[in-house]
Amino acid sequence: MLKIENLHVSYGGIRALRGISLEVPDGKIVTLIGANGAGKSTMLRTITGLVKAESGSIRWNDHELLGQPTDRIIGTGIAMCPEGRRVFADLTVLENLKIGAYLRKDRAGIQEDLQSVYDLFPRLKERVWQMAGTLSGGEQQMLTVGRALMSRPQLLLLDEPSLGLAPLVVQDIFSIIKKINKQGTTLLLIEQNANMALRTADLAYVLETGNITMFGTGADLLADEKVKEAYLGKHKS
Structure with a gap:
């Protein structure tokens, strides 16, 4: 399990993450949705050691990751697909x-x-x-x-895998995400396409300006009126 507790991260005086806590249970697909600038990518980069945290804890299989170099973190069974494909x-x-x-x-x-x-x-x-x-x-x-x-990897971090892709390709990518999970890989998915992310995820968090504001199953958040209005459009479900 990946367990993040009270994580604070700042960029040049700007607080990107404000004491967030979340869990990614083994064998599950967990998604984090939110607007641009909410801090989603910052969290992934902090998990992998590319960004340094001010305080808090990131534990993976009961081992603390904060303070570890990126190559050692990757060696523990974590891999990341960065935004923009790279x-x-x-x-x-x-x-x-x-x-x-x-x-x-x-x-x-x-x-x-x-x-x-x-x-x-x-x-x-x-x-x-x-x-x-x-x-x-x-x-x-x-x-x-x-x-x-x-x-x-035991844990795969996906940063905006659908960004800039045609709708049919997005369907293929999310279908493959499900297959990867069924083969035994745990996934933490950062995604602006909230509709597809919530339909795919077992558990979901909403991140707004560095704070976790909602948590539930993917199905629960998909049906939530506040989530619909903010991220799905009122007429989507």
Whole structure:
């Protein structure tokens, strides 16, 4: 389980997170929704050590992550798919995927996981020698997720996986998120597409200006009138 308690983070005097607390139980999909600037991405970057916290606690499987370097945090079984995809444009699909396994030494296991990624994303197998920068936006997002899976994470952090993608591609991405979860990976999903996120998640939090303002099951928040008005539009459900 990932357990965050009373987490405070500031950027140059601006308080990005104001004592937030949340839990991500093993085997679940947990989503955090909120407007731009609410602090969602800051939280993920703090979990992975890319941003330093002022105070609080982030515990993963009963080990404190705050103060640990990013490579050590990743080595504990956490992987992140960053916002904006961030593929290595001048490397091939295969080279990008192998970078995801850079901490691993088990060559046979790496080959098995490459095949698992190709099973999840057949289009990546078709484009294995193609330069990542020439892929479509949806294919780059698939590559980013596949690269993260190559580290065999127990916990996968997804930062805005649907951003800038066509609706049909968004459906594919969320379908794959469910498959990854069914295969045993816990997911923490940061997403502006609140409708899709809440339909996918077991548990959900609403983050507003650095504060957690609501918590419940994905279905409960999907039906909540305040959430509908703020994030879904009154006529959506």
